[in-house]
Amino acid sequence: MAGLRERLSAGGFARPGAGRRRPSREVARERLRLVLFEDRAHLAAGLLPALRRDILEAVRHHLEVEEAALRLELRREADAVALCATIPVRRVARGG
């Protein structure tokens, strides 16, 4: 957002090169790396279902969860792709 504000205060125009922190080549490389990770993950049929199965398998040893409500997604963070799982917990097993 700061980038947008800077652009707006500069008259609404992006100024290539002005105030840039690193070569555009590196920015391109990094952005491509992230976007292709997502593209490939979304296209790999069966990746998310398989992850879902394996995560539930691991979790159910320790927690009672609402398996049908598990939400799994790949989320784009600032400089990485995050795998985010939301799993409603019904009950935590007593330790021992």
Added chain:
Amino acid sequence: MGLAVVVTSGKGGVGKTTTCANVGAALAAGGRSVALVDADIGLRNLDLVMGLENRIVYDLVDVVRGQAKLRQALIRDKRFPNLQLLPAAQTKDKTAVTPAEMRELVAELKASFEYVLVDCPAGIEQGFANAVAGADQAIVVTTPEVAAVRDADRIIGLLEAEGLTEPRLLLNRLRPQMVRRGDMMEIEDVLDILAIPLIGVVPEDESVIVTTNRGEPAALVRDSRAGQAYRDVARRLMGEDVPVRAAEGEASFLGRLRRLWGT
């Protein structure tokens, strides 16, 4: 039996047709018999880039529908008798041909030509499916730009799904000066991202526009840098081990490139 190579990219405007014309001309200049197939039905262009646009009588769709014999539709290049073009239809669309029909057509061409180069339309729909049907190998053309590289990645996945598991990359319109000042991805960046072997690097070169204006492939112009790069691509297709020239990219990457070649 010849070798069928599809030239594809995903994104439009990165140089598929120019690559087909130039690699085809260079192969023919090297004494090989070459059939160029314009599979971009409805948006025919390879004829124009080759300077053969005034000689079209029949097209690919006429052949597939049995309205013309293959040899009637093939246009002999005025420079090389061993270079012939099967033009696309201009008035029909991509659904006029099926992948099965294309496979049959390419097989017929392979029986009489050493190389069959298929110019694939942009996109990932039926035109793509048609163009890759019958191909033995694929060349993926990209420029060092984010949108082109992303689409190339998608196309590589689709080629794999079609059984073309070893496509090679042609990096087009590289601008060494921009690479030097850090404002363009370099050869190695693109190779790292796409993870397929390289078949060539073609520098941005005004001579391509000039020669295309005249309908004469740059590959036939001795001192054209892009033409030289396309001649090198043709030699690599013929199985020769040709290193990347310094002019094509950054000299300091040559050593690493040779390793990436996998030779």
